[in-house]
Amino acid sequence: LQNQIMQAQKMESLGLLVSGIAHDFNNLLAAIVGFSDLGMRGTQQKAPLFHEYFEHIHHRAEQGTRMIRQLLAFARGTPLEPQYLNINEQITAHLDFLHALLGTSIQLDFQADPGLKAIYADATQLEQVLVNLCLNARDAMAMGGNLTLVTQQVEITPGFQPIHPYMVPGSYVLLQVKDTGIGMDESVQARLFEPFFTTKEVGQGTGLGLAVVYGIVKQHQGIISVQSQPGLGSTFSLYFPAVEPVIEPTEKLQPVVSTEVE
Numbered sequence: 414l415q416n417q418i419m420q421a422q423k424m425e426s427l428g429l430l431v432s433g434i435a436h437d438f439n440n441l442l443a444a445i446v447g448f449s450d451l452g453m454r455g456t457q458q459k460a461p462l463f464h465e466y467f468e469h470i471h472h473r474a475e476q477g478t479r480m481i482r483q484l485l486a487f488a489r490g491t492p493l494e495p496q497y498l499n500i501n502e503q504i505t506a507h508l509d510f511l512h513a514l515l516g517t518s519i520q521l522d523f524q525a526d527p528g529l530k531a532i533y534a535d536a537t538q539l540e541q542v543l544v545n546l547c548l549n550a551r552d553a554m555a556m557g558g559n560l561t562l563v564t565q566q567v568e569i570t571p572g573f574q575p576i577h578p579y580m581v582p583g584s585y586v587l588l589q590v591k592d593t594g595i596g597m598d599e600s601v602q603a604r605l606f607e608p609f610f611t612t613k614e615v616g617q618g619t620g621l622g623l624a625v626v627y628g629i630v631k632q633h634q635g636i637i638s639v640q641s642q643p644g645l646g647s648t649f650s651l652y653f654p655a656v657e658p659v660i661e662p663t664e665k666l667q668p669v670v671s672t673e674v675e
């Protein structure tokens with residue numbers, strides 16, 4: 414538990430640091446994108462070589478902008494467009510896509526708890542979480558394996574051993590992404606949510622995937638934890654606060670009209 418508290422505090426200070434830097438860089442990059450765009454247009458006919466240079470600058474600056482956007486998503490999140498969602502439905506809608514993403518050597522299974530409550534979440538960001546976790550699982554199973562998605566309704570009552578130091582008693586929707594891949598040792602587990610932490614080769618990973626996942630889960634007041642053993646595989650567990658959806662009345666009540674006849 415002490416370890417988890419230290420981990421959470423480390424992520425908080427990293428978030429503060431990153432958010433300041435990312436904000437300033439975002440402005441710098443916007444200027445570079447804008448001026449290189451002007452440069453490209455001004456040289457298109459007259460100076461093809463310079464046009465090409467400007468194209469390179471533009472391309473790199475846009476790459477940088479995408480990275481900064483991911484960093485900001487980690488540090489302070491992006492605006493949410495939340496709605497009441499059933500995670501089972503969200504996953505089912507993406508199963509074909511995930512199958513294609515994982516390829517034929519990975520067996521994908523989905524164990525859905527039918528008694529799942531709703532969550533109040535941004536569907537696009539939830540999809541991003543799912544995709545990032547599945548891409549990592551795929552990379553961890555280069556020789557093939559099993560990826561299992563599990564959902565479960567979890568009630569944490571007061572006095573229960575908390576799963577995470579920051580978890581308060583309540584009703585949660587649990588989503589687990591389990592793989593039978595290479596797993597992670599303690600030193601990787603301690604750092605895996607940090608932005609730019611990667612064990613992949615240069616060009617293979619940016620180290621931003623899990624930082625983005627962390628940011629999104631945190632923004633949804635959720636909790637993420639990982640269990641892993643080298644050689645056996647990894648399980649990512651995501652707890653989202655469950656909500657009772659507010660049902661909007663579909664038909665307005667008819668006003669009572671008095672039809673008094675004199």
Ligand code: ADP
Binds near residue numbers: 597622624647
């Ligand atoms: P990237 O995938 O670009 O390296 P991530 O932030 O997504 O960045 O992951 C950081 C690191 O965490 C990975 O480089 C890898 O070492 C480790 N990791 C993440 N998911 C898994 C997994 N399912 N199995 C094994 N290692 C993983």
